[in-house]
Amino acid sequence: MDGRDLVRSVKSVGPAGAAWRLRTVTAAWRRMRADAGALPARGAERARVPGPVREVEPGPGGGVVRFARSELRVLVAVNGAVFWGWDGASPEPSYALAGRCPEADPRAVLEPDKDGGWRVVAERVTVVVSRHGAVEVRTPGGVTLRRDLPPRWWEPVGGGPARWMQRAEVAADARFFGLGGRAAGPRLREGTFRLWNSGAGRPFGAGDGTSRLTMPVRLVVADGGSHLVFHDSSWDGTVTLREGEEGAGSGHDRPGTCELRMDGGPLRCWVIVGTPARVLLGWASLTGAPVLPPAWALGHQHACGGVGSEQEVRRIVAGHQERGLPLDAVHLEVGHLDGRRGFGVDRERCPELPVLAEELRRDGVRLVSVVEPAVAVAPGDAVFDGGTAEDAFVRDASGQVVRGVGRAGESVFPDFTRARVRAWWGGLYAELLGQGFAGFVHDLDEPTSFAAFGESTLPRSARHGLEGRGGDHREAHNVYALCMARAASEGLRELAPEERPFVLSRSGWAGLQRYGGSWSGDVSADWAGLRASLSSALGLGLCGIPYSGADVGGAGGQVSAELWLRWLQLGAYLPLFRTRAGGGLEGEVVEHARVALIERRRLLPYFVTLVHLARRTGAPVVRPVWWGSPEDRALRDCEDTFLLGDCLLVAPVLEPGVDRRAVRLPPGRWYDTVTERAYEGPGQVLVDAPLSRIPVLARAGAVVPVRGDDGGLELEVWAPAPGRSGGGLLVPDGGDGWEEPELERYAVRWVGGRLVVRREGEDGVEEPSCPVRVRGLGGGLAQ
DSSP: OHHHHHHHHHTTTTTHHHHHHHHHHHHHHHHHHHHHHSOOOOOOOEEEEEOOOEEEEEETTTEEEEEESSSSEEEEEETTTTTETTTOOOOOSOOSSSSOOOOBOTTOOEEEOOGOEEEOOOOOOSSEOOOSOOOEEOOTSSOOOOOOOOOEEEETTTTTEEEEEEEEETTTTOEEESSSOSOOOEEEEEEEEEEOOOSSSHHHHHHHBOSSSSOSSSEETTTEEEEEEEEOOOOOEEEEEEOOOOOTTOOOOBBEEEEEESSSOOEEEEEEESSHHHHHHHHHHHHHHOOOOGGGGGGGEEEEOSSHEEEEEHHHHHHHHHTOOOOOOEEGGGGGGGGTTTTBBBBOOOOTTHHHHHHHHHHHHHHEEEESSSSOOOOHHHHHHHHHHTTHHHHTTTOBBBEETTTEEEEEEETTHHHHHHHHHHHHHHHHHHHTTTEEOOOOOTTOOOOOOSSSOOOOOOEEOGTTTTHHHHHHHHHHHHHHHHHHHHHHHHSSTTTTEEEEESBBOOOGGGOEEEEEOOOOOOHHHHHHHHHHHHHHHHTTSSSSOOOETTTTOOOHHHHHHHHHHHHHTTSSEOOOOOOOOOOOHHHHHHHHHHHHHHHHHHHHHHHHHHHHHHSSSEETTTTTTTHHHHHOOOOEEEEEEEEEEEEEOOSSSSEEEEEEEEEEEEETTTTOOOOEEEEEEEEETTTTOOOOOETTEEEEEEETTSSSEEEEEEOOTOOOOEEEEEEEOTTSSSOOOOOOEEEEEETTTTEEEEEEEETTTEESSSEEEESSOOOOOOO
16 A cells, blocks of 8 residues: 555545544554454465265255265255255354254155265255255256255365355346345346445445345245245355346357355355245244334334434424424434443433433334444443453454444444343443433444445454354454344343334344344435335345335435435335435425325334234235236336335336336236226336325225224225225234234125125134225226
């Protein structure tokens, strides 16, 4: 690095003071020195492949296939999920799994295959292992969903972790989804995607290859069937995707390919096959059911952009009330913390915060605080002193506590991969609960340590406990935020056992849904950021995290009234609905905003039902339009429309100057929820999208729980097509506690020219438990 690079790096950290810039430069050099001394440069390597098969050893759910230079363990679980691990890798230990590995399927049989290979045959899947180590996953009907070629390892001659590569082939018509909350998508096109949670930097927008929350989870959808694949290694790596081509080269199909390269960690993999709904149910059974957010967290939340004083909070709440805009929570950022240090409230800015919090709660508004992992090096500060006494902070290879830079200056970082540190950290939330806060947002939890150049995180050589196994930051980085969320969730359950905890994480890994949801962090304040908001939420849902969203208005710039309004209209239909920008907007923009906010409040019973269903089935709240029809190729390629549950189709406006847009419809009849005009799918239709609203269509026969005009629960039923039937589900709001209300099923059918709605229970058919309003009876069918 020469002098010019140093000058550029200092400028890159932004317009902070000279002392701050010096700290970031010092931190970057310190990190580089730590890694240079503890992580020797990779020198000569030996390449290795499995070699030919030698012997097999049958076992529960499959067995072990031994090759000349490696061995492969194959297991089919009772839920149909397939596991395989090379070089003796087993499913545990794993940060992704919800508990112990599921039981092996006793009916799965390991038997010889042709050409000297072997196969494991189970009820839902067949796994074929070739004599040189290729692994094929087939449906019971014999359709090959994926073929993983023999892996390759590169082992340092002087010892150390081996990097490895695994290449897989899928059907030529297959489409890729997932990899966490990607801005590029929701369909992942050809390209290389990094598997490393990114930290501080510029806001990201559509097409960005990085992600605050990444995980090696891919959902692959093709004509022959769908499957989810998860490589359970948290090390740094890349995924390179290449879509196939049908009829390529002399009329033969060219398969799609997925190449995974990892810098270390075990080569182990889970595959789940079936319909998208069955796949996500199996994924939830592996990694854990999503936690239920409290009911208030499904409403409208607003993040303060200022200093976070009590006066600012009162001004925001009063502004919403004066304009008749619903508001359910106000988020305070680091400005309300004493010296920007975690857990301590600034008494000058917030002298009577518990009183304010109680007043707001009576009006239905909660306060949410930001929490960051960086702990300021401040002797006398309770958190720093307590963590020092607990020996809670990450150390380097020489045994010294690692020092980085957080918002409050020089900082140290708790090691959340140790159980006793999680217990200590979880108890700290008592301070903020006592101040009246009802929820918490984790920011800079990748973790971020600001640096003038290089990576804005801890040294890769920093040591972590990793649940007693020991290791360094190369393995711990991607699971750091997951473990922090676990610490918060478990701590809050002990401190406030009667209420469901509200924890939002910017970063995370597979299994984050067990502890809370995710917000996307800083999204660019432009139309690309708007599109990225949708892509991120859809991608996370397909990776098992149903509760997520992005800040309306983005970060890092001013947005036009049109962009802000279109963003708000999208956000009103995402699980996490949080606004940030929008100050100073008046006139018709506010009136249009009121319509979107009131519609979100009207749909709250539907959102409550959807999050309960997500907990029980793993199904995302927001879903791609192909969710119920994955065989429809046109739907698989549709990226600007989504399903909200089974009942509603939302078509946001993602470009400026649009007042009409094309909408791709799944099969069936669909009603415009404003005009009640009917459209027939599958196919593409052109619908109005005035500035006042975005197109939202309801599926014919749907039963949508809503809030009625009197504030009570109501069933909005959309008439089925003549001769057809319909139905829907309702989970009544059980409040913010742990009670899970009974699910109610409703059937809708025509009887003698009259539409009848009945509740179906174990004791027979009953009258609905709330009023019913039928819509779509007078709407004409579009020609």
